[in-house]
Amino acid sequence: MEIGGRVYYDTATGTVIQMVGQRSGDVIETTQEEDFATFINLAERMPDTVGMVQFEYDQFKSDYEAGGVITRIDLETGEPLFTYPDPSNPELPHEPRPALSTQVSALETETAALNLAVIDLWETIANGGAA
Known part of the structure; x- marks a missing residue:
């Protein structure tokens, strides 16, 4: 137990x-x-x-x-x-x-969301600005 x-x-x-x-x-x-x-x-x-x-x-x-x-x-x-x-x-x-473990988890989640936003922005720029 x-x-x-x-x-x-x-x-x-x-x-x-x-x-x-x-x-x-x-x-x-x-x-x-x-x-x-x-x-x-x-x-x-x-x-x-x-x-x-x-x-x-x-x-x-x-x-x-x-x-x-x-x-x-x-x-x-x-x-x-x-x-x-x-x-x-x-x-x-x-x-x-x-707790540091809680702060690290929150930062990992935030980083993942920011990475997705950067990828989305990069694709928009690569396609000539058309969304």
């Missing part, structure tokens, strides 16, 4: 309170109530002030491999915001931003 990671966050600020890592093998999925009983960071909070996002197994694998850490949840979209280390200055704090 493969269970994706879970992030509990403050519903007022989006700040991460507790991360529950992904698990695989002979594991059982825990309930939110069990997590509140297990983790001190959650036990000391009122449940109605805590939100939770469940991820697919390995959903952000490449982001974690790049050193990314989920530090906040975007309260409007429910998407995780990551901070990534700067190899030239690892101590410098960075503003949380969407």
